[in-house]
Every structure is written in structure tokens, then in C-alpha cells.
Amino acid sequence: MAENSSLNESLDKLARACRILEMEGHGDLTLGHLSLRDPDGRGFWMKRNRIGLGEVCGPEDFVLVSFDGEKLEGEGGRHSEWPIHSEVLRLRPDVNVVAHTHPFYSCVMSSSTEPLRPFTLDADYFGEVPRHVDDVALITAVSEGVAMAKAMGPHFAVLLSNHGVTFCGTSIEHATCVGVFLEKAAKAHIVGASAGFQTSMPTAPIRARRNSQIMSPVHVEHSWNYFCRKLDWLTNPDARTQPKLFR
Template identity: 45%
Template structure:
């Protein structure tokens, strides 16, 4: 493992711990993956440990696009085809995450659209994608391809009665997208629980709102904030 790969995997480990702290923890379930920079496949969090227990580069396994181990130790998540098939289909992204955050998973059971009732949803690209082909594990390449087709060119997908999928060009983009999705779903569920009418940002205004309040500089600032909190032990 060269120093560049080592450094990125250390940041990927930080991303796992941030997700754990921000509502994506589910025992030992959930995983982040990163496209190998020289095209060998994908580095995926090893199975058997929770997102909050990912310490560093040694907690990732390198798989080729057929799911064969090329490097790393530890068990392999059954849902490795999520990463391989999404990355095959989306050369524009390098990071894939799949988790089971409580509010977004609950929201996936509803036949209603996620709306921009708070700022976070403006970052996601609405309407969000939906995956309804199975409620079970994405444990075959065929199911991975179906999930990739459902995602299309979007950054997130709600997986019915199961969890969420989120992607990005960088670790920071993907992790923050996962965090914003969970927050947006939580906000809308809480509003729906009141039984009162509500108003959301119109779809035609979302692009300008994202450019205004969630610009790349602010996203980098947010990511630095989460990394500082993780490194300082605030989440422990």
C-alpha cells in the first residue's frame, strides 16, 4: 500500500466514524467504499466492525470488480456488489456509501417525495432516487446493477425498508450527502407527525439555494469541522 492510498484510506476511516456519530450507526452494518486509484477495484470497509470502530487503513479490503480479495484482511461485506456495480456504472464518482440511518430508512417506507423543508435537502438533488426491486441484501452483481440503474445520475437513493445509498466524487462529498439525507428525512418526518400543512422550497429554486448556502467552500468547512470533532474525541 503506497502512501497516497494509505492517506486516503485514513480519511475514509474518519468518514466512517463521522457517519457513526451522525445517525448512521447500526451495530456492525454499513460500509463506505473508495475506487482504487490505479483501477484494481474498490477499497471497502471490512465486515464485523461498526462504522465507529473503523480506525484506519487496515480496516479496509481491496476487492476487484468481481469481488475477489486483492489486499487487506478481515471478512468481506455480503453487499460488496453495491460498490463494484455503482462504480462500474458511474465513472464520475469515486466514493460509495450504504448505511441504515433510522429516519431515512423509515422514510423509505412512505410513498411520498422527500421535499426541501430544511436547507440540507437542497444539496441532495430532488427528487431523490428510489430502489424497490428488493427489500433484502444487495448481494449479487445483478442486484447491484439494478441498484445502479435506480440511482441513475443522482447522488442518493432510498432503498425501500432497507437503508440508503449515497455517492460522491470525494469522501467529504459522499459523507456529507449521507448526513444531509438523514437530516432531511428526519425533518420531514417530524413535520408530517404534526398533521399540519407545510411549505417546502420549490424544486425550481433548489439549484440557486444550493449555490448560495451550500457552496464548495462551505462544504469543505463542514468537512473540516467533522474531522476536528472526530480527532478531538468529541464523538467518543
């Protein structure tokens, strides 16, 4: 467990993000993991293996992993797909949080070769979501992590073909919202496509404008606080401070 109080606060928040993602459809048994860039540059703090996202309680559920995959601190095992995290963090200095999960609709969407269509505003949180194709079931080699990170490029999410998703963010709040919004967009796409609806594809400048209007720091903050309130109420329904919205 980290001894730094500021780092412990961040890992507490990262644990909450894990539980929020489970609540919002990202849970898949004990699969899936989040990481936080270590503030001292030693590597990244990664969810330990053998527990689900919804079981992550606090700093004790993370291990410090070097960029070469060596576990440096913490109790518990290291997920084998650590290169997903190391290589995104190496390639993207703007990113502080990386996640890999298996949300149902996004997993189904990952098998499609067509772009994520804007049936709802949710797709415009992204504009474009690239797709990474590989011939492995798990990304356990550095070379595989590099290829995936390059496929993601400057974006904050990438679909892993017939597998799942990797997403990231500049902060814990941002990464969490990216994951939730991506699953909502994938669900809207699949439902709309299944209904046989034809969609208009706004031009790139229009989609960029829509993105700037909705994917704002204020919206991320409000959404994160909403998810926190929802999680608190679901785990403690008798709390008097919870809003009536969830009753």
C-alpha cells in the same frame, strides 16, 4: 494493507469518514460500509466486515475488492453487499466514494412513497432523492447492484425501500456530507409530517437555485472540517486545541 503512502492517507481519511458517519447517526451494529475507488483501477477499497463504522481505525480496516467481487488484498472479510459499490462505481465515473448505511430517519423515510419534502434547507442539498424498490433484504447479486445503481441515476443518494440508503460522492468529504445531510433532511421531513404541517413545494428551478447556493465545494470543505473537529473533541475531550464550541 495498502503500501502506497498516498493511498494510505486516503484510507486514513476514509476511516475517519466512517467514524464521522457513526457519530452522525449512521451506525447500525456491524452493518454499513464505505468504499474508495482504487487509484490503480483494480477495484475498490471497502470497509472490512464484522466491525462497526465507529470501529474503523485506519487502512488496516479495508480490503481491496475487484469489480467482480474477488478480495485481492487486506486482512478481514468482505461484506456480502459488495455489488452496491462495484455497480455504482462502474456506472458513475464521476464517483470515487460509495457508502451504504442504515441511519434511522432515512430508513423510516425509505418506506414512504412520497418525495422528500423541504421542511428545511437540508432537502435542497439534493432536490430529488430517488427510491429503489427490490424484493431482497440484501443486495448481493450483480444484477441487484445494477438495478440499484440505475435507480440512483445521476443523483448522489438513493433510498432503498424499507432497508436503508446508498449515497456517494466525488470525494471522501463530499460523500460524507451527502450522508449527513440526507439523514438531517429525513429527520426534518418525519418531524414536520408528524406535526401535520403543510409545506410548500418550491418549483424545480427554485430548488435548483437553492441547491447551487448551499451544496458548494466551500460548504462541503467547511462542513467536513467541522465534523473532524467535533469527532476529535469527542474522542479526546482533554485536547487543548479543541474549540470551545464543543465544551
